[in-house]
Every structure is written in structure tokens, then in C-alpha cells.
Amino acid sequence: xxxxxxxxxxxRRMFMTxxxxxxxxxxxxxxxxxxxxxxxxxPAEPRDLSAVSMRINKxxxxxxxxxxxxxxxxxxxHVGLTGTKKGCDHGQCGACTVLIxxxxxxxxxxxxxxxxxxxxxxxxxxxxxxxELHPVQKAFVDHDxxxxxxxxxxxxxSAIGCINEGHAGSEDDIREYMSGNLxxxxxxxxxxxAIVQARDETRRA
Amino acid sequence: MRPFVYERPTSVSAAxxxxxxPDTVHVPSTGAGTQFIAGGTNLADYMKLGVARxxxxxxxxxxAEPALRxxxxxxxxxxxxxxxxxxxxxxxxxxxxxxxxxADSLKFAASGQLRNMASLGGNVLQRTRCExxxxxxxxxxxxxxxxxxxxxxxxxxxxxxxxTSDACIATYHGDFAQAxxxxxxxxxxxxxxxxxxxxxxxxxxxxxxxxxxxTDLAADELITAIEVPLAQWSSRSRYLKxxxxxxxxxxxxxxxxxxxxxxxxxxxxRIALGGLATVPWRAREAEDTLQGKVLDEATAQEAAExxxxxxxxxxxNAFKIPLGKRTLVRALLETRDMKG
Numbered sequence: 001x002x003x004x005x006x007x008x009x010x011x012r013r014m015f016m017t018x019x020x021x022x023x024x025x026x027x028x029x030x031x032x033x034x035x036x037x038x039x040x041x042x043p044a045e046p047r048d049l050s051a052v053s054m055r056i057n058k059x060x061x062x063x064x065x066x067x068x069x070x071x072x073x074x075x076x077x078h079v080g081l082t083g084t085k086k087g088c089d090h091g092q093c094g095a096c097t098v099l100i101x102x103x104x105x106x107x108x109x110x111x112x113x114x115x116x117x118x119x120x121x122x123x124x125x126x127x128x129x130x131x132e133l134h135p136v137q138k139a140f141v142d143h144d145x146x147x148x149x150x151x152x153x154x155x156x157x158s159a160i161g162c163i164n165e166g167h168a169g170s171e172d173d174i175r176e177y178m179s180g181n182l183x184x185x186x187x188x189x190x191x192x193x194a195i196v197q198a199r200d201e202t203r204r205a
Numbered sequence: 206m207r208p209f210v211y212e213r214p215t216s217v218s219a220a221x222x223x224x225x226x227p228d229t230v231h232v233p234s235t236g237a238g239t240q241f242i243a244g245g246t247n248l249a250d251y252m253k254l255g256v257a258r259x260x261x262x263x264x265x266x267x268x269a270e271p272a273l274r275x276x277x278x279x280x281x282x283x284x285x286x287x288x289x290x291x292x293x294x295x296x297x298x299x300x301x302x303x304x305x306x307x308a309d310s311l312k313f314a315a316s317g318q319l320r321n322m323a324s325l326g327g328n329v330l331q332r333t334r335c336e337x338x339x340x341x342x343x344x345x346x347x348x349x350x351x352x353x354x355x356x357x358x359x360x361x362x363x364x365x366x367x368x369t370s371d372a373c374i375a376t377y378h379g380d381f382a383q384a385x386x387x388x389x390x391x392x393x394x395x396x397x398x399x400x401x402x403x404x405x406x407x408x409x410x411x412x413x414x415x416x417x418x419x420t421d422l423a424a425d426e427l428i429t430a431i432e433v434p435l436a437q438w439s440s441r442s443r444y445l446k447x448x449x450x451x452x453x454x455x456x457x458x459x460x461x462x463x464x465x466x467x468x469x470x471x472x473x474x475r476i477a478l479g480g481l482a483t484v485p486w487r488a489r490e491a492e493d494t495l496q497g498k499v500l501d502e503a504t505a506q507e508a509a510e511x512x513x514x515x516x517x518x519x520x521x522n523a524f525k526i527p528l529g530k531r532t533l534v535r536a537l538l539e540t541r542d543m544k545g
Contacts, residue, residue: 046210047208114242
């Protein structure tokens with residue numbers, strides 16, 4: 001009972017952000033783009049921020065970013081979409097998988113500035129406006145396809161890519177084409193079962 | 206990560222013009238201050254580690270030339286634009302039908318996500334995964350010429366046994382390149398001194414005394430296309446990759462094989478070995494032993510012995526010699542049993 005208010009009104013992350021690091025909150029969502037290149041003819045230098053405009057979950061974001069910012073850090077730290085997870089940050093674990101123009105990629109190895117004009121889909125963009133889960137999300141719930149859940153957003157995004165690519169034909173195919181997503185809890189059998197269900201539902205649809 | 210300037214050139218010539226400023230030429234292409242980036246799967250990783258420290262990145266994804274993104278298949282060749290992604294090439298049904306070794310070398314590399322990102326041009330230029338190259342506190346002749354090689358007496362289980370030198374034993378880990386070197390592919394290159402075509406086997410350099418010079422490319426040269434000649438027999442080809450785990454791992458040993466057969470007899474064999482050498486490795490001695498012979502277990506074994514006659518193991522990687530031989534024998538026999 002005593003937790004009811006917090007669980008309905010405040011997420012843990014909101015609470016932590018507000019109480020611990022209010023000064024660090026990034027108010028960049030839809031903020032007007034700061035000029036990346038000064039209007040003068042001064043040559044570009046590494047300190048310059050770059051302007052990048054992306055569609056993220058069907059909403060346009062105009063960001064001014066240090067060139068070194070990965071797409072992953074842009075999503076998490078600048079846009080506030082923390083569903084995409086940082087695992088290894090070196091392209092070895094798949095936790096940061098998102099869709100760019102419908103294809104699954106690793107957001108940790110993509111510099112954000114390289115995504116000008118692209119359409120990014122993160123796990124936050126899957127459910128319908130009414131809150132109905134994506135078939136892959138629903139299948140992961142149905143099959144209990146996770147334990148700690150940290151790799152799950154990446155698994156789900158990768159599974160969507162895998163099904164769309166036509167690489168979910170057999171369980172062997174699923175294991176081969178999902179091998180870029182590691183699950184240290186080893187929920188693999190349930191993940192494969194979830195993808196089989198989602199694949200069949202997607203085919204029927 | 207070292208801060209860098211980011212630019213979006215819109216044509217190959219514009220990219221080359223930026224890359225050919227006087228301060229960037231005449232150094233090994235991988236050490237140049239200006240680096241091209243396409244998928245970024247290798248370069249971004251090495252920039253995070255401080256191994257690659259470019260001051261300027263030229264984004265090739267904004268280049269306008271359509272041919273850079275096309276796969277063209279004729280009767281006698283496949284031409285891949287350099288910006289074609291690994292995944293697209295691996296999933297191309299005509300590539301698979303005409304030349305399975307190409308499709309499989311791509312399919313068994315990396316992961317679905319990485320294959321959607323990585324360009325073919327960048328893939329063949331990927332740099333070694335040697336642990337001592339990746340961690341900048343170690344001496345490494347490839348990263349810091351003259352500093353020494355920590356792998357020689359270090360943990361060298363994954364290191365090369367073929368094409369090594371006293372300066373470097375780092376493995377070339379790519380898969381696609383093994384198929385390309387076996388099939389006598391060529392690479393189209395464009396730079397400030399014009400265009401040229403080089404045979405794939407000339408693209409990479411053995412370490413010798415200068416392991417920092419990894420390719421034949423100048424700092425301002427860009428791969429624009431990769432071309433693979435096709436023959437009737439190209440469909441009898443195969444890529445076998447042996448790893449510590451079944452998927453998403455670099456090869457401990459791999460073999461790219463294509464066979465031109467006259468019944469049971471080998472007219473000619475094309476063989477390359479991966480995970481075992483410092484560069485994409487064409488095993489011509491092994492090919493020669495097979496010519497005109499009936500391919501069976503005994504002749505396959507002879508070929509494997511020839512392939513590793515000059516192998517030089519270190520403390521932890523001697524297992525790669527028998528593993529490499531068995532990999533090649535199996536690949537040869539499995540390729541023989543394919544439909545010609």
C-alpha cells in the first residue's frame with residue numbers, strides 16, 4: 001500500500017534523476033538546433049557540435065551533439081529513451097540493438113551524427129498508442145523469455161529484425177541469426193520459443 | 206576518445222579531395238589522420254579503445270554514386286559496390302546460387318546486426334583482434350612501430366601460424382576475404398593519383414618488419430568495388446569455419462574451397478585459409494598437390510600437409526596446425542560432394 005503512490009506516479013529512474021542529479025537532466029528533446037557550424041567560414045574543428053536530425057519512434061528530434069556521441073548515448077542521455085541498454089559498448093553483446101530504417105543495428109557502434117535523416121525505432125516505439133504490446137513483446141512475456149531483463153530490449157529489437165529478414169524459419173535459423181544477442185542468464189530456450197510464436201503471429205497477420 | 210571533425214562528402218572525388226590534403230598522404234592508410242567510415246563497426250570500436258585516433262572522419266554513407274550500393278551479377282562475374290552491406294550480399298540468392306563460398310563466408314561472419322552495418326569495402330580492411338593490439342598499454346609493432354610484440358611470449362592461442370614475422374603474429378580475422386583471395390577477386394580503388402584495379406591478393410601485406418603497414422592502399426585511396434570472376438564451377442564452392450562456439454565468433458581455422466572437377470579428378474582447386482594467417486591466405490602449394498588427382502581422403506590430407514609445411518607455431522597456438530589441416534580436409538571432401 002505504501003508503495004502505491006510511487007509506483008503509479010513516479011518511476012524509479014525519475015525519482016533518482018530528480019533527487020540525485022537534477023542539474024544533469026538533459027532538456028534537449030525537441031530543443032531548437034544550435035548551429036553546429038558557425039556562419040563564418042571558420043574551418044570545422046573537433047570542438048564543434050554537429051547538428052543531426054533524426055526521427056525516433058516517429059517523432060522528429062533535432063540535436064546538437066559532440067561528434068563522438070554514439071547513437072546509444074544520444075538515445076539514452078540526450079533524448080531520455082533509456083529502454084535501449086548499454087552492455088559492452090563495443091559491439092559484442094547486442095544489448096543496444098535498435099532498428100535504423102527498419103534494419104537491426106548496434107547503436108553503440110554508430111556515431112549519432114551518421115544518422116542524419118534516419119528513422120530510428122527503439123523498444124519504446126513498439127507498443128501501440130493504446131499500450132497494446134508488439135507481438136514480439138507479447139511473446140517474450142508469454143514465454144518468460146528473460147530473467148534479469150537487461151538484454152531484453154536488445155533481444156526484442158533483434159528478434160523483430162530477424163523475423164523481418166526472413167531468418168526465423170527454423171529454430172536453428174533463429175539461434176544462428178540471433179547469435180549477436182547474448183543473454184548471461186541463458187534464457188535462450190524461452191527466447192527461441194518466443195520468436196517462434198511471434199513469427200507465426202506475424203505470418204498470420 | 207580523441208575528438209574529431211566529422212564531414213559528409215557527397216561524391217567519391219570529394220571524399221578523396223579531403224583525404225588527400227598534404228598532411229595525410231604517405232603514411233600507412235590505417236594511421237592517417239583522416240579516416241573513411243562506412244559501417245563503423247571496426248573503426249568506432251577501435252576509436253573507443255584509443256587504438257584508432259583519427260582527427261577527421263569522412264562519412265561514406267553520404268556518397269551519391271549508386272554503383273557503390275549495387276550488386277551486379279553477369280554470366281562471368283559478380284561486382285559488389287563497396288558500400289553494399291554484408292547482410293545484403295549474404296542474403297542475395299543469386300550470389301548464393303552462383304558462388305556459395307561468398308555467401309557463406311559472409312553469413313558465418315559477425316552477427317545479424319553487424320552484417321547490416323558493415324560495408325564490404327570496410328569488411329575486407331578490418332583490423333586484427335590481437336588482444337595486445339587492442340589494449341594500448343601493451344607494446345605492439347603494428348600499433349606503435351618498434352615498440353615490440355607482447356603476443357610473442359604472451360597469450361597467443363588465437364594468433365597466426367602462417368605468414369608471421371619476428372615483428373608480428375597477429376591474425377587477419379576476416380572471412381569474406383578468404384573467399385575473395387581464393388577466387389582471384391579484384392578490387393577497384395580510387396585515389397588522388399587516379400583509379401587502379403589490384404588483385405585481391407595484393408591488397409593486404411604480410412607483416413614482415415613493418416606490421417603497421419597493413420594494406421597496399423595510400424591514405425587517400427578508397428575501395429569503390431570488389432569484383433569476383435565466375436565460372437561454371439564456382440557453384441561447387443564452400444566455406445567451412447571452425448570456432449570456439451558455434452556462431453558469432455572469429456575463426457580458429459577456416460577454409461574457403463572451390464573445385465573445378467572432371468568427374469572424380471581435380472582440374473584445379475582454389476583454397477584459402479582463415480583464422481590461421483596474418484593476411485587472407487591463399488594456399489597455392491595445397492592447390493598444386495591436387496591438380497590432376499582423384500580427390501579422396503589421402504590426396505586431401507596431402508594437400509593439407511602442403512598447406513602447413515611452413516607453419517610456425519608459438520606456445521599456445523600449435524593446436525591450430527592439426528586443426529587447420531583437418532578443417533581443410535573436411536572442406537575439400539565436402540566441396541567435392543557438392544553438385545558441380
